[in-house]
Amino acid sequence: MNPDDMRGLFNEALDGAGPAPTSGTDHIVTAGRRRVLRRRAAVGAGAIAGIAALTAAVAIPLAFSGRPGLLDAAGLGNSEEESGDSCEAPDDQTDEQKAVAAMYGQALDAAVTAIGGTPGGYCDDSGPNYDGFYFDAEAGGYRYEEFAIFRATGEHATVRVDVWEPNDIETAVRMESLAECGDPGVECTWDETDETVPTLLVEETRTLNVDAEENPDGVQVPVRAALVELGGGVIVHVEFEEGQRKGTLSTTPEQLAGVAQAIPVGQDAPEVEEEDTGTYTLPDDAALAGALVDGIAAQFPGAVVPDAADVEFGPHDQTEAYAEGYYYGNDGTRVAYADATVNGGEQVRFFLQVTPLESPGDGGASQEPAEHYANCSYFTCDYSQLDDSTGLVHRTSTDVRPGPTSIEFRASDGWVVGVGAESLGSTEAPSVPFEALDAIVNTIR
Structure with missing residues (x-):
């Protein structure tokens, strides 16, 4: 005041x-x-x-x-x-x-x-x-x-x-x-x-x-x-x-x-690190795979998830789904899959997609570039502004590999990070809410 x-x-x-x-x-x-x-x-x-x-x-x-x-x-x-x-x-x-x-x-x-x-x-x-x-x-x-x-x-x-x-x-x-x-x-x-x-x-x-x-x-x-x-x-x-x-x-x-x-009242807070003026680096593949698997387990109690060591990344344009017309992202997008059993028996394939930005930090987050990196020309998308440098896209696929994807456009960090879900053995979208995908994406820092 x-x-x-x-x-x-x-x-x-x-x-x-x-x-x-x-x-x-x-x-x-x-x-x-x-x-x-x-x-x-x-x-x-x-x-x-x-x-x-x-x-x-x-x-x-x-x-x-x-x-x-x-x-x-x-x-x-x-x-x-x-x-x-x-x-x-x-x-x-x-x-x-x-x-x-x-x-x-x-x-x-x-x-x-x-x-x-x-x-x-x-x-x-x-x-x-x-x-x-x-x-x-x-x-x-x-x-x-x-x-x-x-x-x-x-x-x-x-x-x-x-x-x-x-x-x-x-x-x-x-x-x-x-x-x-x-x-x-x-x-x-x-x-x-x-x-x-x-x-x-x-x-x-x-x-x-x-x-x-x-x-x-x-x-x-x-x-x-x-x-x-x-x-x-x-x-x-x-x-x-x-x-x-x-x-x-x-x-x-x-x-x-x-x-x-x-609120952790009375707990010791970690020391504040010196401000890093260098370029933000996304965690390595092993850490990303671990975050994906741990996030699925946390959001779906009782889920059967794979070992993080079995989750591997590859270029998005070399995946079977991409060949079928499912456009995960732009050039440079890499995708990893984790097949899990959730909700008491539902077979769901979760995927993590990461894309480096061409011009990180330029102009902060806004709808047009966020939807561009989410490939919204192929999907139904809803955009939200989380803060000056972060936009959230909720992407819904209805034709090829139906299902939701939560994608954060992180302008200051220089990355687009998304987590999606699709059914295994079914042509219907999985019963996975955006809120669960949002929470998993939020843990990937």
Whole structure:
């Protein structure tokens, strides 16, 4: 929070009636978050309509990561000049704080993916100030605000997470204060499933003031949250706010409690390595084969998978499927297969395809080159922008070798990496969801 925001909050507190809050900085930061929400809501119905148009197709996430095309189309008036470097991490973080933030971010992304979400980042001139987790010295804890797309339901949620260090306020009182229990529209329930892990579950209907003329009573937005104490008084607060103003949010507070517990509070973070200015190198073939096999086993419990040593790579144009008209990728694409038994007996051939980019890093990720490298002229494709340098293509084959493929276009790394599935002994597409393929691709780094 910048000094002007903090000063404004203190002025609001001085002007208001009632006693001073007992939770100090917690209350100030929570009020600041509400104020930012009000400011964002004030963009009006025109902006909301523009955003809705962009997100009507589930495959196109609302992604505010310095991507002026999306923002301008939504009517938010953002540009490269306005946003600048506002998404860069605070320069006053210590190496240890950076390492902890990175560790928290990896754990959170995995936990959100596990409940069906595809995490992504954004920022604009109304905040948040930084992408991913970062240490906020004024708040005295680690903070996060991004988004998640749930392809199965078509829902989009703003994801907010705070990791609060202990203070002198009783933990239960503090958790209820952070959740604003007792406020209109806020319903709080203590989860007694595990008494060793104090957990507060929150369901809220939040009213946002969007275009007062058309919505004099405001827009009702569902919010779900969970607050969990994870040892020594540290509180992890995870909140999902429905982002498309459709009034539905399927994610439950219990699921968010699981997300909160996944944050590795108290664990030693790996040291932050010096920034590598050289060219990124994809893992060697043995590591790629191991990641593919391990990913299949993780996404399909009970699966029978081959030994990673038996998975070999070869040029895509020397495969039987390519001869039949299945175009995996472009020149330089290499493909490896792993035949597995999943879902209690279904025979599925998984394949991993990797393609080096001709001009890595040029212009960041965008739809046209991503779909070019995914060979979308031969398939049905849905494109999503994950961040400035990464695009996601969900490719579906319906004629030759029917089945899904999840392909990440990694502009800054210089690679296209994809994992697909096709049936063995059947002309039907396998019952393999894109979410499982997304998760496998995400492990290949």
